[in-house]
Amino acid sequence: MKKDRQYQPTESELEILQVLWKKGSGTVREVHEVLEAQKETGYTTTLKTMQIMTEKGLLSRDTRHRTHIYFPELSREDCQQHFLNKMLDGLFDGSAGRLVMGALDNKKINREELDAIREYLKQFEHPSS
Amino acid sequence: MKKDRQYQPTESELEILQVLWKKGSGTVREVHEVLEAQKETGYTTTLKTMQIMTEKGLLSRDTRHRTHIYFPELSREDCQQHFLNKMLDGLFDGSAGRLVMGALDNKKINREELDAIREYLKQFEHPSS
DNA sequence: TATTTGCTACGAAATGTTTCGTATATCAAT
DNA sequence: ATTGATATACGAAACATTTCGTAGCAAATA
Numbered sequence: 001m002k003k004d005r006q007y008q009p010t011e012s013e014l015e016i017l018q019v020l021w022k023k024g025s026g027t028v029r030e031v032h033e034v035l036e037a038q039k040e041t042g043y044t045t046t047l048k049t050m051q052i053m054t055e056k057g058l059l060s061r062d063t064r065h066r067t068h069i070y071f072p073e074l075s076r077e078d079c080q081q082h083f084l085n086k087m088l089d090g091l092f093d094g095s096a097g098r099l100v101m102g103a104l105d106n107k108k109i110n111r112e113e114l115d116a117i118r119e120y121l122k123q124f125e126h127p128s129s
Numbered sequence: 130m131k132k133d134r135q136y137q138p139t140e141s142e143l144e145i146l147q148v149l150w151k152k153g154s155g156t157v158r159e160v161h162e163v164l165e166a167q168k169e170t171g172y173t174t175t176l177k178t179m180q181i182m183t184e185k186g187l188l189s190r191d192t193r194h195r196t197h198i199y200f201p202e203l204s205r206e207d208c209q210q211h212f213l214n215k216m217l218d219g220l221f222d223g224s225a226g227r228l229v230m231g232a233l234d235n236k237k238i239n240r241e242e243l244d245a246i247r248e249y250l251k252q253f254e255h256p257s258s
Numbered sequence: 259t260a261t262t263t264g265c266t267a268c269g270a271a272a273t274g275t276t277t278c279g280t281a282t283a284t285c286a287a288t
Numbered sequence: 289a290t291t292g293a294t295a296t297a298c299g300a301a302a303c304a305t306t307t308c309g310t311a312g313c314a315a316a317t318a
Contacts, residue, residue, distance in 0.1 A: 010274085010275065010276090011275085011276095012275075012276065012277095013275095014219055014220075015219075018219065018220075027295095028295085028296085029294085029295090041276095041277085042277070042278060042279095043278095043294095044277080044278060044279075044280095044296095044297095045276070045277050045278065047295090047296070047297085048276085048277075048278085048297090048298085049275095049276075049277090051296085051297075051298090052275090063296095066283085066284060066285075066294090066295060066296085067294085067295065067296090068295085068296075076220070077231075079220060080216075080220050080221065080231050081231070081234075081235060083216055083220060084216070084228075084231055084232055084235045085235065085236075087209075087212055087213070087216065088232075088235065088236060090143055090144075090147065091143075091147075091205070091208060091209050091212060092209065094236070095242070096232050096233065096235055096236045096237075096238050096242065097238060097241075097242030097243075097245055097246055099213075099232050100229050100232050100233065100246055101245070101246065101249050102206075102209050102210065102213055103213055103217075103225050103228050103229050103232065104225065104229065104249060104250070104253070105210075106210060106213045106214060106217065106225055107214075107217060107223070107225045108225075109225045109226060109253065112226075113224065113225065113226030114226075114250065114253055116226055116230070117226055117229050117230065117250065118247075118250060120229075120230050120233060121233070121243065121246065121247060124233070124238065124243055139304085139305065139306090140305085140306095141305075141306065142305095156265095157265085157266085158264085158265085170306095170307085171307070171308060171309095172264095172265095172308095173266095173267095173307080173308060173309075173310095174306070174307050174308065176265090176266070176267090177267090177268085177306085177307075177308085178305090178306075178307090180266085180267075180268090181305090192266095195264090195265060195266085195313090195314060195315075196264085196265065196266090197265090197266080
């Protein structure tokens with residue numbers, strides 16, 4: 001019943017969440033090393049951002065040891081849904097069908113993904129009639 | 130060949146673009162009246178934002194008369210693709226299939242939309258083999 | 259013509275986000 | 289114990305975005 005009362009991550013915050021979603025958890029150093037490989041950025045920048053995210057409730061952390069360990073508090077799935085909803089409302093007139101078709105146009109989709117989508121569609125068949 | 134060299138709209142800018150996409154074009158007053166119905170906001174705020182958007186190339190305008198008329202310079206479709214790509218990269222590991230499935234979960238999709246999607250999928254059939 | 263109304267221009271405050279320098283503490287190694 | 293490497297905390301600058309007040313001009317109206 002509550003769900004969407006969560007803070008929505010900014011661009012930078014999203015980059016950090018992505019790392020933590022993949023790893024499950026991580027230290028500032030670990031997260032920073034991934035980010036550093038993608039873009040020019042300083043260690044304390046990553047640190048500060050992760051601290052702010054913790055204040056906001058996007059992350060939690062274990063501070064029992066000198067090196068803190070961070071955990072995502074917003075799930076990837078909830079985040080995906082949040083942004084999908086936003087796009088839906090803001091750009092696709094609320095039509096999920098249009099969004100899906102837009103996504104299909106967007107990138108090359110391989111045979112397996114297409115099959116998976118077709119399979120997935122079956123579950124939306126009228127179950128009774 | 131150039132395409133994506135366009136500036137990406139912010140949240141507020143998107144709201145304005147939406148109005149203009151629907152109407153095709155409009156004055157500040159017209160846009161503002163729509164926005165005002167959605168949220169508390171001042172006229173000069175809308176005006177200023179539209180002026181900035183014009184500087185950025187997101188809008189153009191006809192200034193021949195006292196009351197300027199604004200036109201979107203970024204198409205809805207390009208904007209959709211831009212944000213879909215962003216979500217794809219940032220949240221779905223680049224997998225359009227996952228994004229599509231996430232979107233299918235997201236909102237109730239009616240029978241017609243489902244059919245349209247299935248129909249749409251056909252065009253991705255192996256065209257040659 | 260004088261007043262009111264409605265428009266644009268523009269500066270700048272308010273707010274939000276990102277970046278980084280510096281202080282300080284802890285641990286490891288000499 | 290001293291030094292060096294590595295942590296966190298934190299303030300504040302640098303940027304970006306949003307909001308709004310005010311000035312000035314043009315059109316409509318009294």
